Amino acid sequence: MLNSKIVGLGHYVPERVVTNEELSGMMDTNNEWIIERTGIEQRRFIDPAKDTVANMAAKATHMALERANLNVSDIDFIVFATITPDYFFPGSGVLLQRELGLESIGALDIRNACSGFIYALSTADAFIKTGMYKTILVIGAEIQSTALDLTTRGRNTAVIFGDGAGAAILQASDHKGVLSTHLHSDGRFAEELYVKDPGSSRPHAERQPEQILDTSSFKVHMNGSMVFKHAVVRFSEVIMEALEANKLQKDEIDLLIPHQANLRISQFIQKKFELPDDKVYNNIMRYGNTTAGSIPIAMSEAFGEGKIKSGDLICLAAFGSGFTWASALIRWS
Numbered sequence: 001m002l003n004s005k006i007v008g009l010g011h012y013v014p015e016r017v018v019t020n021e022e023l024s025g026m027m028d029t030n031n032e033w034i035i036e037r038t039g040i041e042q043r044r045f046i047d048p049a050k051d052t053v054a055n056m057a058a059k060a061t062h063m064a065l066e067r068a069n070l071n072v073s074d075i076d077f078i079v080f081a082t083i084t085p086d087y088f089f090p091g092s093g094v095l096l097q098r099e100l101g102l103e104s105i106g107a108l109d110i111r112n113a114c115s116g117f118i119y120a121l122s123t124a125d126a127f128i129k130t131g132m133y134k135t136i137l138v139i140g141a142e143i144q145s146t147a148l149d150l151t152t153r154g155r156n157t158a159v160i161f162g163d164g165a166g167a168a169i170l171q172a173s174d175h176k177g178v179l180s181t182h183l184h185s186d187g188r189f190a191e192e193l194y195v196k197d198p199g200s201s202r203p204h205a206e207r208q209p210e211q212i213l214d215t216s217s218f219k220v221h222m223n224g225s226m227v228f229k230h231a232v233v234r235f236s237e238v239i240m241e242a243l244e245a246n247k248l249q250k251d252e253i254d255l256l257i258p259h260q261a262n263l264r265i266s267q268f269i270q271k272k273f274e275l276p277d278d279k280v281y282n283n284i285m286r287y288g289n290t291t292a293g294s295i296p297i298a299m300s301e302a303f304g305e306g307k308i309k310s311g312d313l314i315c316l317a318a319f320g321s322g323f324t325w326a327s328a329l330i331r332w333s
């Protein structure tokens with residue numbers, strides 16, 4: 001059986017920094033509330049004249065390729081995780097393929113929200129293990145800012161989300177880098193965190209934007225406390241599942257990179273698994289929740305800061321809309 005390993009990581013975040021103070025000028029919120037409940041100090045919002053999901057992903061890709069010492073032409077497949085594609089269709093994978101100047105390689109979109117990157121990594125790992133592809137570009141990228149309700153009505157979600165992109169190059173290898181991935185979902189909770197429109201199941205007459213524009217159904221809806229309660233349980237379960245599948249103990253984890261949903265969720269997991277501060281990577285303070293982008297951005301930053309070393313056991317874990325949740329264990333080389 002073939003194995004896969006990550007040979008390059010990259011990320012890109014838009015230039016515009018949006019502080020809690022700036023949001024406080026748009027809605028009834030304040031810096032203290034946001035920091036106390038979420039840990040977020042600032043996030044990045046795109047410049048619509050400049051940034052797209054695909055071109056942010058391309059910038060992250062170039063950084064990952066450079067670190068891997070590879071060329072664009074080495075990529076033979078793209079798996080692109082996003083729930084905020086530039087178009088309703090086609091997906092962002094093909095737009096990135098075009099942006100990179102790659103001719104005719106396959107591109108697949110994954111729509112699993114905050115768990116999207118781990119689903120994408122798992123898909124790429126499986127493709128490599130079958131021998132179908134050798135070098136796969138795995139992306140998590142998101143533009144959330146343009147779907148947020150930046151008024152007091154939307155304050156429970158507007159303060160949480162941000163924009164950004166991360167990239168990982170996964171390659172066939174003798175070394176077993178990706179040890180295992182574990183994917184789950186429970187669609188009974190689909191409407192607890194969702195954007196309803198443009199939903200295709202509406203009757204034709206209702207699906208015209210002017211009929212539904214003022215209903216806020218194009219904005220993110222979230223039952224925050226329900227998400228929180230499920231997240232802490234599922235994060236713990238799926239990390240345990242990964243450790244048990246590999247007969248490893250929690251103290252063997254060198255770095256846990258949780259999806260950056262909320263600093264309080266990360267801290268809860270850290271406490272539960274009795275991990276010291278230097279074994280959990282958080283950057284939600286700087287970027288907020290960038291959904292599928294959050295894990296690859298965090299991995300890329302952790303790598304750049306020298307926090308991922310050869311031989312390290314890296315644990316990725318995520319929970320989000322769907323509900324979906326997932327984990328991956330990686331032995332770095």
Ligand SMILES: CC(C)(COP(=O)(O)OP(=O)(O)OC[C@H]1O[C@@H](n2cnc3c(N)ncnc32)[C@H](O)[C@@H]1OP(=O)(O)O)[C@@H](O)C(=O)NCCC(=O)NCCS
Pocket residue numbers: 028029030033034037038114155156159160222223224225227228231261262265289319320321
């Ligand atoms: C969203 C979240 C931070 C809200 O925190 P909370 O402690 O559950 O707060 P509540 O929603 O109960 O609201 C508490 C109060 O703060 C208010 N509030 C909500 N958003 C606010 C904001 N941005 N600023 C100020 N006050 C706010 C509420 O209106 C409520 O006021 P009330 O008590 O007068 O009704 C929290 O539920 C959470 O982090 N959930 C998980 C979200 C998540 O991780 N999502 C991504 C998943 S991938």
